[in-house]
Amino acid sequence: MIFSRKRADETRDDAVLDVEEAAGPTRGPYDVSEAPDAPRLDLGSLQIPAVPDVEVRVQADPQGVIQQVVLVHGQNALQLGVFAAPRSDGIWDEVRDEIRQSLFNDGAAAQEVEGEYGTELRARLRTPDGLTDLRFVGIDGPRWMVRGVFQGQAATDPAAAGPLAACLDGLVVDRGQEAKPVREPLPLRLPREV
Template sequence: MMFSRGGSGRHARDDRGGRAERPARGSARVPQPPAERPTGPYDVAEAPSGVERLDLGSLQIPAVPDVEIRVQANPDGAVQQVVLVNGENALQIGVFAAPRSEGIWDEVRDEIRKSLFSEGVAAEETDGEYGVELRARVRTADGLTDLRFLGIDGPRWMVRGVFQGPAATDPSRAGVLVECLHGLVVDRGQEAKPVREPLPLRLPKEASDQVHEQQAEPEPAPPAPPTNGAGPGQGPRRRPSPRPR
């Protein structure tokens, strides 16, 4: 299912005025309070009001012009994957449970790097808007593909993003997809969850009802094969033999 909003978008600016300082290796970053961030992702308790968003439960995605929201969901409405698309760029977004006292992106990033290395893929750490990012070039069915992984630690949650396309190697080309990150809202909830467990995402009720309606519609019957005038279980009709004169 796809959600999109047309119009002409504007390119986002980095209001921080510089790169985030890289933490020492092996030290976990304490999540920065959302109130101190110049941009999102925001915790739901700190989210600005008056913004149109697609509510997927644990994630609320702002409606940004020229960004298409592609959602892959199960028949019961549970969302398995969220991808934002703008031109040649795509941004896959996931949100996970984290402890209250410390962030988990450093550990997650290290595991991603080791997993890529085990598959023969070298990954490079670089500084980005939200801290240390990971870049890699992987081989897919479409050929070599550049990926850029980033993580944002929040209060008891972590947002992970994966850029693909020109934005994977040049962050300045991410365009309006950055606005989606800046306006993202996380609703962690109060339920206890294991660390790193994906937070539940669900389609809005209207979209879920639409999916059920589509599934309930009977599929059109395939066209009957040509029978040359014969009925079921019969062979083709034979022309009568000429009667002898």
């Protein structure tokens, strides 16, 4: 029989991890079931934290259904999307591959890099206004995935994202309980007061 002992620091690390797991994640995007209390703009499936100097721009149809959410801070922007995912696995790896292929088909090269949200995709597109850099991030949650697309200096320098990264880190996803096809956008709506 072989016995082993954990060193004191290994035991402490395990205990710290157990406490962190019990307390929930230290940053988001959060599932609605584990989100800390904070003032947020409720757009249905997405709740966006109130961060100073960040403008929330939404494009909605006449029925108030939101088609696009873009957060703007200075010259930087973050476009947000939230999608249904399966119970078992995340979908960001597959979605990232599809985005890369789509960019390639449009004549743009994309590169995978490791970032603070895991594997990210960076691309440079030719537009009528010149070259535009984009940084795609994906965060898999329980039965949902958030996709963010950074533009401006935040696309090439994550440190420049500042308040936009704070919005992403404080984001809350309320997926709901109803069954949805994988990758279907989760419903977004304007608040009643708007």
